[in-house]
Amino acid sequence: MKSILFVCLGNICRSPIAEGVAKKLIKEGGHTITVDSAGTGSWHVGEPPCKHSVAVARNHDIDIAPLRARQVKKEDFKSFDLIVALDQNNYRDLKALGCQNLVKLGDYGYNGADVPDPYFFDGFEGFEHVYTMIESCVKELLKR
Numbered sequence: 001m002k003s004i005l006f007v008c009l010g011n012i013c014r015s016p017i018a019e020g021v022a023k024k025l026i027k028e029g030g031h032t033i034t035v036d037s038a039g040t041g042s043w044h045v046g047e048p049p050c051k052h053s054v055a056v057a058r059n060h061d062i063d064i065a066p067l068r069a070r071q072v073k074k075e076d077f078k079s080f081d082l083i084v085a086l087d088q089n090n091y092r093d094l095k096a097l098g099c100q101n102l103v104k105l106g107d108y109g110y111n112g113a114d115v116p117d118p119y120f121f122d123g124f125e126g127f128e129h130v131y132t133m134i135e136s137c138v139k140e141l142l143k144r
Contacts, residue, residue: 002032003033003079003082004034004036004083005035005036005083006038006084007040007072007090008090009087009089009117010119011041011070012039012048012050014046014053014086014117014134015037018105018134018138019035019036021138022066023062024061029142038070039071040090048067049069053127055125056127056128062132070078074097077098081101084104085140089114091104094110108138110136110137111130116130118130
């Protein structure tokens with residue numbers, strides 16, 4: 001595997017965290033895998049990750065502040081070896097767009113559970129929970 005694309009809804013919470021975590025783990029492991037993130041929706045295109053995502057990543061020595069949201073494109077399905085959906089709704093939407101090289105992140109350590117969207121959580125604790133879940137699943141994904 002040479003490239004991974006993490007996909008959530010708006011590309012401002014979960015998938016930027018997953019991108020940051022994966023890049024850190026790949027670097028620490030001495031691997032060379034290209035990592036990116038995108039959203040199925042277009043309403044946040046060009047925006048930075050939300051402040052809580054930036055903060056939770058920073059708390060774990062990961063800087064995702066420079067990232068900018070983008071919408072997934074059909075060309076991504078050919079450009080990336082693996083497309084990783086953060087929840088079932090995005091998995092379904094990506095499948096409907098014709099994505100074949102698709103998995104769900106929660107299948108790597110959380111028995112298929114969705115990574116919940118913390119954007120609508122009340123407070124910062126939800127982001128820490130989501131970070132922990134993403135980190136655990138990304139570690140497992142990279143082992144395989």
